Amino acid sequence: MDLMGHGSIVTIDVKKLHDLSHPRITYLLGSSTAPDIVEQVRLRVAASRGPVLIILDSDHSQKHVAAELETYATFVTPGSYYLVQDGVIDTLPMMHGDRPGPLPAIDDFAARHAEFEIDHERCERFIISQHPRGWLRRRTNP
Numbered sequence: 001m002d003l004m005g006h007g008s009i010v011t012i013d014v015k016k017l018h019d020l021s022h023p024r025i026t027y028l029l030g031s032s033t034a035p036d037i038v039e040q041v042r043l044r045v046a047a048s049r050g051p052v053l054i055i056l057d058s059d060h061s062q063k064h065v066a067a068e069l070e071t072y073a074t075f076v077t078p079g080s081y082y083l084v085q086d087g088v089i090d091t092l093p094m095m096h097g098d099r100p101g102p103l104p105a106i107d108d109f110a111a112r113h114a115e116f117e118i119d120h121e122r123c124e125r126f127i128i129s130q131h132p133r134g135w136l137r138r139r140t141n142p
Protein backbone atom coordinates (compact mmCIF):
# COMPACT_ATOMS: atom_id res chain seq x y z
CA MET A 1 0.00 0.00 0.00
CA ASP A 2 2.89 2.34 0.71
CA LEU A 3 4.31 1.60 -2.74
CA MET A 4 0.92 2.29 -4.33
CA GLY A 5 0.48 5.38 -2.19
CA HIS A 6 -3.02 4.53 -1.06
CA GLY A 7 -4.98 2.01 0.97
CA SER A 8 -5.65 1.30 4.62
CA ILE A 9 -6.51 -1.60 6.90
CA VAL A 10 -8.93 -1.88 9.78
CA THR A 11 -8.32 -4.98 11.88
CA ILE A 12 -10.44 -6.27 14.76
CA ASP A 13 -9.61 -8.64 17.61
CA VAL A 14 -11.05 -9.31 21.04
CA LYS A 15 -7.47 -9.45 22.38
CA LYS A 16 -4.59 -7.00 22.16
CA LEU A 17 -1.99 -9.26 20.58
CA HIS A 18 1.00 -6.91 20.20
CA ASP A 19 2.26 -3.33 20.31
CA LEU A 20 2.87 -2.92 16.59
CA SER A 21 1.66 0.21 14.84
CA HIS A 22 1.58 1.55 11.29
CA PRO A 23 -0.05 4.70 9.93
CA ARG A 24 -2.17 2.69 7.49
CA ILE A 25 -3.48 0.22 10.11
CA THR A 26 -6.24 0.85 12.64
CA TYR A 27 -6.54 -1.74 15.39
CA LEU A 28 -10.00 -2.10 16.93
CA LEU A 29 -10.33 -3.99 20.20
CA GLY A 30 -13.63 -5.84 20.60
CA SER A 31 -15.83 -8.42 18.97
CA SER A 32 -16.25 -8.20 15.20
CA THR A 33 -20.02 -8.34 15.67
CA ALA A 34 -20.29 -5.77 18.50
CA PRO A 35 -22.41 -2.80 17.36
CA ASP A 36 -19.82 -0.15 18.36
CA ILE A 37 -17.10 -1.97 16.41
CA VAL A 38 -19.33 -2.40 13.35
CA GLU A 39 -20.22 1.30 13.49
CA GLN A 40 -16.53 2.28 13.44
CA VAL A 41 -16.00 0.10 10.37
CA ARG A 42 -19.12 1.55 8.73
CA LEU A 43 -17.78 5.08 9.14
CA ARG A 44 -14.43 4.06 7.63
CA VAL A 45 -16.13 2.38 4.69
CA ALA A 46 -18.32 5.42 4.11
CA ALA A 47 -15.25 7.65 4.00
CA SER A 48 -13.36 5.31 1.67
CA ARG A 49 -12.95 6.01 -2.07
CA GLY A 50 -11.55 2.65 -3.17
CA PRO A 51 -12.69 -0.96 -3.21
CA VAL A 52 -13.40 -2.63 0.13
CA LEU A 53 -12.25 -6.20 0.80
CA ILE A 54 -13.42 -7.91 3.98
CA ILE A 55 -11.50 -10.88 5.44
CA LEU A 56 -13.18 -13.01 8.10
CA ASP A 57 -10.63 -14.82 10.28
CA SER A 58 -11.81 -14.56 13.89
CA ASP A 59 -14.05 -17.04 15.73
CA HIS A 60 -14.51 -19.80 13.12
CA SER A 61 -17.73 -21.26 14.55
CA GLN A 62 -20.60 -21.45 12.06
CA LYS A 63 -22.70 -19.16 14.24
CA HIS A 64 -20.10 -16.40 14.45
CA VAL A 65 -19.08 -16.57 10.79
CA ALA A 66 -22.76 -16.44 9.79
CA ALA A 67 -23.24 -13.33 11.96
CA GLU A 68 -20.13 -11.69 10.48
CA LEU A 69 -21.22 -12.49 6.92
CA GLU A 70 -24.59 -10.82 7.45
CA THR A 71 -23.07 -7.87 9.30
CA TYR A 72 -20.42 -6.84 6.78
CA ALA A 73 -22.03 -7.85 3.47
CA THR A 74 -23.08 -4.36 2.42
CA PHE A 75 -19.56 -3.03 3.07
CA VAL A 76 -18.00 -5.18 0.34
CA THR A 77 -17.93 -3.06 -2.81
CA PRO A 78 -19.23 -4.52 -6.11
CA GLY A 79 -16.48 -6.51 -7.84
CA SER A 80 -14.59 -6.95 -4.57
CA TYR A 81 -14.53 -9.88 -2.17
CA TYR A 82 -15.36 -11.43 1.12
CA LEU A 83 -12.55 -13.86 1.99
CA VAL A 84 -13.90 -16.31 4.56
CA GLN A 85 -10.90 -18.07 6.03
CA ASP A 86 -10.37 -21.59 7.32
CA GLY A 87 -13.36 -23.47 5.90
CA VAL A 88 -10.90 -26.36 5.76
CA ILE A 89 -11.95 -26.97 9.39
CA ASP A 90 -15.12 -28.58 8.03
CA THR A 91 -13.21 -30.99 5.81
CA LEU A 92 -10.32 -32.31 7.90
CA PRO A 93 -10.94 -35.29 10.23
CA MET A 94 -8.37 -33.92 12.70
CA MET A 95 -10.48 -30.74 13.16
CA HIS A 96 -13.85 -32.40 13.74
CA GLY A 97 -13.99 -30.95 17.26
CA ASP A 98 -14.16 -27.40 15.88
CA ARG A 99 -17.27 -27.94 13.74
CA PRO A 100 -19.60 -26.74 12.47
CA GLY A 101 -17.25 -24.12 11.12
CA PRO A 102 -17.17 -21.62 8.26
CA LEU A 103 -18.29 -23.86 5.38
CA PRO A 104 -21.97 -24.27 6.33
CA ALA A 105 -22.11 -20.54 7.09
CA ILE A 106 -20.70 -19.79 3.63
CA ASP A 107 -23.11 -22.15 1.89
CA ASP A 108 -26.12 -20.75 3.72
CA PHE A 109 -25.06 -17.17 3.03
CA ALA A 110 -24.37 -17.83 -0.67
CA ALA A 111 -27.76 -19.50 -1.07
CA ARG A 112 -29.56 -16.46 0.32
CA HIS A 113 -27.41 -13.66 -1.14
CA ALA A 114 -27.57 -13.69 -4.92
CA GLU A 115 -25.51 -10.51 -4.96
CA PHE A 116 -22.51 -12.71 -4.06
CA GLU A 117 -21.02 -15.59 -6.04
CA ILE A 118 -18.34 -18.07 -5.04
CA ASP A 119 -15.31 -17.42 -7.23
CA HIS A 120 -14.34 -21.05 -7.85
CA GLU A 121 -11.39 -20.12 -10.03
CA ARG A 122 -9.81 -18.26 -7.15
CA CYS A 123 -10.83 -20.87 -4.55
CA GLU A 124 -9.44 -23.77 -6.57
CA ARG A 125 -6.33 -22.08 -7.92
CA PHE A 126 -4.13 -24.45 -5.92
CA ILE A 127 -4.50 -28.20 -5.32
CA ILE A 128 -5.39 -27.63 -1.69
CA SER A 129 -6.72 -24.58 0.11
CA GLN A 130 -7.20 -23.45 3.66
CA HIS A 131 -10.28 -21.55 2.47
CA PRO A 132 -12.53 -23.81 0.33
CA ARG A 133 -15.45 -21.82 -1.14
CA GLY A 134 -13.98 -18.90 0.81
CA TRP A 135 -13.71 -16.29 -1.97
CA LEU A 136 -17.13 -14.65 -2.33
CA ARG A 137 -17.26 -12.02 -5.04
CA ARG A 138 -19.87 -9.31 -4.90
CA ARG A 139 -21.43 -9.15 -8.33
CA THR A 140 -21.27 -5.91 -10.26
CA ASN A 141 -24.68 -6.55 -11.86
CA PRO A 142 -26.76 -8.53 -9.32
Ligand SMILES: C[S@@+](CC[C@H](N)C(=O)[O-])C[C@H]1O[C@@H](n2cnc3c(N)ncnc32)[C@H](O)[C@@H]1O
Pocket: 012, 013, 014, 015, 017, 030, 031, 032, 033, 057, 058, 059, 064
Ligand atom coordinates in the same frame (compact mmCIF):
# COMPACT_ATOMS: atom_id res chain seq x y z
C1 LIG B 1 -7.20 -17.57 13.65
S1 LIG B 1 -6.73 -16.19 14.66
C2 LIG B 1 -6.42 -15.04 13.39
C3 LIG B 1 -5.69 -13.84 13.84
C4 LIG B 1 -5.33 -12.87 12.70
N1 LIG B 1 -6.45 -12.72 11.79
C5 LIG B 1 -4.10 -13.32 12.00
O1 LIG B 1 -4.19 -13.75 10.84
O2 LIG B 1 -3.01 -13.26 12.59
C6 LIG B 1 -8.29 -15.77 15.32
C7 LIG B 1 -8.31 -14.50 16.14
O3 LIG B 1 -9.68 -14.14 16.32
C8 LIG B 1 -9.81 -13.52 17.57
N2 LIG B 1 -11.25 -13.57 17.93
C9 LIG B 1 -11.95 -14.58 18.50
N3 LIG B 1 -13.25 -14.25 18.62
C10 LIG B 1 -13.38 -13.00 18.09
C11 LIG B 1 -14.47 -12.10 17.92
N4 LIG B 1 -15.72 -12.41 18.32
N5 LIG B 1 -14.22 -10.90 17.32
C12 LIG B 1 -12.96 -10.56 16.91
N6 LIG B 1 -11.90 -11.38 17.07
C13 LIG B 1 -12.09 -12.56 17.65
C14 LIG B 1 -8.87 -14.29 18.48
O4 LIG B 1 -8.50 -13.52 19.60
C15 LIG B 1 -7.71 -14.60 17.54
O5 LIG B 1 -6.67 -13.64 17.65
